Amino acid sequence: MVPFTSQSYFIFLLFLLTIMFNGSMCSSNSTLVPCNEKDQGALLMFKHGVIDRYNNLSSWSIKKDCCAWNGVLCSNITGRVTHLLLEDSYLAGEINLSSLLQLEFLKFLDLNNNEFEAISVDNNNYVTLYDTNLEHLDLSYNQIKGSIPDLIGQQKNLKQLNLSNNQLRGSILDLLSQQMNLEYLDLSSNHFNGLIPEQFSQNNKQLKSLDLSNNLFTGSILSTLGNLSSLRELRIGSNSFSGTISETFFSKLSHLDTLDLSNSTFEFRFHPEWIPPFQLTQLFLANTKLGPYFPSWIYTQKSLRTFDASSSRISIVDEDKFWTLIDQCSLVFMSNNSINLHLSNLTLSTGVLRLDHNNFTGDLPHISPTTIYIDLSYNSFSGSIPSDWENSQYLFYINLWSNALTGEIRQLNFSKMSALKSLNLGKNEFSGIIPSNFPKLLAMVVLRSNNFEGEIPSEIFNLPSLFHLDLAHNKLSGPMPRSTYNVTEMIAENYYGLEGMFDYDTVDSFTKGHDYDYRVNTNMKIIDLSANNLSGEIPSGLFRLIQVQSLNLSYNRFTGTIQNAIGGMKKLESLDLSNNMFYGEIPQSMSLLTFLGYLNLSCNDFNGQIPIGTQLQSFDASSYVGNSKLCGAPLGKCEQEPDFEEQNTRNEDGNDFIERKSLFLGMGVGFAVSFWCICCSFVFDQKWRHTYYRFLDRMADQLYVMIMIKLNRFRKIDVT
Structure with a gap:
């Protein structure tokens, strides 16, 4: 046992004191001294320009020590404000930067994800603002307009600056030309323009992360950014930079971990045998002129986990190396290229795999139980879905739209795919009956344009989170299910909180009388059962789905009358009941559907007068033709209807x-x-x-x- 010497004891005591001191710096509720009056005044001056809709600054009162105010952290030793953390506080108005920089010991200022619209600066306070301790400034995800105040560039101790996702504009030559000693700089998603100054790399040699993406920058960056030898993350895509990128640009970037050149017009010229001095974990090259050959240097990246080369004109790859690279990654996006390969007998362990809009052929690949997202749509795959797909218990998204797949999907045990939320098997040649063992979390079901037959299983209308159901253009027959329709997402508004889950998903859809690519929106509830052989009367349960906005039952053999309860579906924007055998009068309640933008009741056996109201009379005669016993505007006048004029x-x-x-x-x-x-x-x-x-x-x-x-x-x- 090592003896506990006096020197060891001293080091141990010093360690304990360090922990106690750091702990005191992080606690605002046990300050040993009261808040500094100057700091309190500066904070109140800042509050004066803030619009606080939800009273998140209600604790900011002179009746309470400012070190106990919401979002304020002080040193227990000095009582001076060191941190101001007001992210996600729904604050609006303006940021009085001059007052905040009066906080001499402030190191960390975080106002991200609010609704601030401006930064105000009091020129009278400039003299006292030069020597501050501010190290971290985050104003991202606001609505700040105008240019960057010079005051920010004067903060010599600033190490992290994040102004991303605002509406800032203008040149940043002055800001980037100053000696700032930054380690982290994020100016992405603004409207900045102009050139990147030559001296930027000289003044910020310690910069580790630089994000200038999604702006309007121009000119060449090769001689400037290539000298930032400490860079680990470089994101400069979605700008108007020009020039040719070759291995010379990367010669000094040996620490690079993340590279984003997407949405750019660079010309790529790499020697086929070049081996980079770095090992990337993230590489983004979408929407570039990368192809037609897949760059050989990317095969050397053994640490790559996220790879996006969508829409990059690639058609020629080294098959063995390509699949090895894909399989090592967790996220792969290779959509919209022209790659023609077989995936048969492959087992891919990629977590998120997007190979849609290519020329892949043969059988579908096998996937590992860890796969969570797979999109192989718009290819030429054939055969059936491998049985081992049902073992992917984390798989929540499947898109196989527009291939040549066959077989019966009921052979799969969908109940084992407990995480599945989106199933798109449309525009294939699947046959047999629709399975009834869909998992309860399923929110989107697209089986359109196949050869499914038999009746619609009642279990589909008991999927609580279902918001998009498309079974159109099949051979389904029999009546609609008579069971209780418990599709909670179509009854209650945003019940399951699916917002954002399908924001990047598009499907072919026929709604409002048009066939088009539809960007999936969880707020748009759709039911399309058109072009089948369904018969019988419409169950009353269907009209309980009052959140539905598009309902298409056309080209079936439905009969009976339309129930008056349809008037409760007041969010309907598109209704197509054409080419069926409905009869009776059009219910008067349909005149209450004020959001209706498309209506087609043609080719049925409706009779009587079209209900009078501005809504139903706003459609032309084509919405009602083929109903010989129907009359009233916009058709001909009814015989019993007197024309008083x-x-x-x-x-x-x-x-x-x-x-x-x-x-x-x-x-x-x-x-x-x-x-x-x-x-x-x-x-x-x-x-x-x-x-x-x-x-x-x-x-x-x-x-x-x-x-x-x-x-x-x-x-x-x-x-x-």
């Missing part, structure tokens, strides 16, 4: 008198003819006489009633 005109011209005279004359002639026919029968046949006695009594009563009704109607017209 024309009636008044006829009254003025006296035409009503002629019409009335003709009516009575016709009634008289008809009566005479009938009378003589009866008389003849009465004279020549005794049996007919007795029969006609009874008939005559009934006719007399009916004729009297009819004449009185006609006379009363004309009297009303005369009065008007």
